[in-house]
Amino acid sequence: MTYLLRRPLLALALFFAVPIDARAACNLIPGTEKTFGSALGATNRPFAAPGERLELRLRSCDTSSGFLANGTDHVVTLAFKPKSGVNRVVVLAADCGAVDLAPCSGAPGVVSATCVQVTASELQPA
Numbered sequence: 001m002t003y004l005l006r007r008p009l010l011a012l013a014l015f016f017a018v019p020i021d022a023r024a025a026c027n028l029i030p031g032t033e034k035t036f037g038s039a040l041g042a043t044n045r046p047f048a049a050p051g052e053r054l055e056l057r058l059r060s061c062d063t064s065s066g067f068l069a070n071g072t073d074h075v076v077t078l079a080f081k082p083k084s085g086v087n088r089v090v091v092l093a094a095d096c097g098a099v100d101l102a103p104c105s106g107a108p109g110v111v112s113a114t115c116v117q118v119t120a121s122e123l124q125p126a
Contacts, residue, residue, distance in 0.1 A: 040064055071123035075099060079110075089113040094120050 035042040040062055044055040056076075058064055068074060072094040080088045088111065089104040096115035104113035 035059075071120040074123045076123065077104065086111040091115040092118050092123065094118065094123060 033044075035044065035057075036046045037059070041056055041058050041064070043057075045052075048054045056067075058066055074093075076092040078090045078092070080090070087109045089101075089107070091099050091101065091104065091113065093099050093115055094117065096117045099115045101113040101115060104110060
């Protein structure tokens with residue numbers, strides 16, 4: 001009976017005593033951060049649907065002093081250029097009364113320019 005117990009124990013000991021090759025995998029490569037450059041700064045996407053977050057940031061090569069600390073000091077202008085149809089401009093600002101929409105409305109190909117009042121926290125730099 002002891003012979004029957006020794007044989008499986010010996011096989012188990014040999015299994016753990018023999019080195020086994022380790023296989024490596026390279027499928028966990030970290031993703032790259034996508035940026036889309038412009039004349040000044042970059043965004044995290046070339047376009048955004050309603051409700052999606054759009055991030056703006058300055059690059060090391062930009063000649064700007066940076067974003068202002070107060071969110072109400074920023075005015076964001078978005079131009080909607082559909083494949084077919086008319087171009088529209090939407091301005092995001094904390095105070096729409098202080099925004100002059102005439103330059104946007106008078107731009108070639110733009111049919112409407114509107115201002116949407118947002119809170120200061122929505123314009124706050126991250």
